[in-house]
Amino acid sequence: MTITINHYLIVSLLLFGIGFFGVLVRRNVLTVLMSIELMLNAVNLNLVAFSRRLSDLTGQVFSVFVITIAAGEAAIGLALTISLFRQKRTLNVEEADTMRG
């Protein structure tokens, strides 16, 4: 079974799409954050696949940076989640509407 870059791109697209769906349709803040992590992971998959396809290590270096950003984003996002929970007693994104957004 031969795997080319297109297979990687399709897997990555589906993973990104699932994460995108999760961000749009879920109400729970925690699940929305997890969906964002899925999207970042899909991007990593692409970067590493192209790194191998083009025989260039830059893609792998950038995927390490993406993982760094994901870690920071998770830390801030979860701190905001705790802050929201302490103030509103809820995890529902639709109830955090003080600014009527």
Add this chain to the structure above:
Amino acid sequence: MAEGALLTGTSGVLFTIFAVLALAMAVAVVVAKNPVHSALYLLVSFLLVACIFILQQAEFVGAVQILVYAGGIMVLFLFVVMLVNPRTAATKTFQHQWDVALLLFPVFLIPFAYILWTEKLPDVPVNAAALVTVRGKLAGNTEAVSWVLFRDYLVPFEVASIFLLVAMIGAVVLGKRSLEKMD
């Protein structure tokens, strides 16, 4: 190895298995009602993606994926699930945005499909040895990655460290302020 093929034979079959399982776990993350279940499915999905990385000889990224995602971020998620009361979770799992999601998905899919079928990549042969050599000598993938990281991307590396410092201070300040509000 055929021109442009990244994985052949058994590795290809393994890639297919890992990819299908990872996608199934990702779907489970989005549809699971309980955030704890979501977090555990997400953990399995990360581990499967790490397997894919290791399969294509990106061992360093695979190890970092396991250490940072599975070891760090997932523990953080589970701590927060533990801190907030799961009984207050929304009774309805999904919000009413299916229409928006279903509208945006084709908008997002069509350009991708167009690029996938029309774009021709530069037809360079896959040279797996380039990913594990440093200055013509055979080294590990970790050494090769670190060579590129510290030689070509030193400034972004330092910026990333400052970013992590800012994120850490921000998380501490946000958590502390909400504690003070409680008293």
